[in-house]
Structures are given as structure tokens and as C-alpha cells.
Amino acid sequence: MRVKGRLVRKRLNRGSKSEHWGFVLETPDGAQMAVEKRDDNPFEQRSLEPLKDRRVEALGEMYRGRLLVDAIHRID
DSSP states (O other): EEEEEEEEEEETTTTSSTTTEEEEEEEETTEEEEEETSSSOTOOOGGGGGGTTTTEEEEEETTTTTTEEEEEOOOO
């Protein structure tokens, strides 16, 4: 699956034991999907930090309501 949009940092799973700040891809049509870089700590996601607030293209697959990203790059 290939998705384009703006990568933003938001609080995820509010009110649960797994509440944390994570990354969300906001697509041009208004959809939002949580993003995790495969093989990265889901509670830190340090490899995505340089792409925060940028337009990106991500390649990955949906798994349990999240986009597990294999490759992601800036497009703006």
C-alpha cells in the first residue's frame, strides 16, 4: 500500500494504559492513520522524527489499524 500525506505527531490511545505520543499520516482526503516504522520502537519512533510536519509518501501494509511502514520519504 502506498499512501501520501502529512506526517504529524499526536497523542494516541488516550485514556488507556498504552497512551503515548505517536505519528499519524493525514491524507489529502481527511483520513488519518497511525504510522509505525517496522522494526522501530512503537513508543519512540525516532526514525520518523525528522519527517514530522512534512509531506511524505509511505509504503507499507495495514496491520491492526496501523500502517506498518517499510519505506517512507519526504515529498515536499
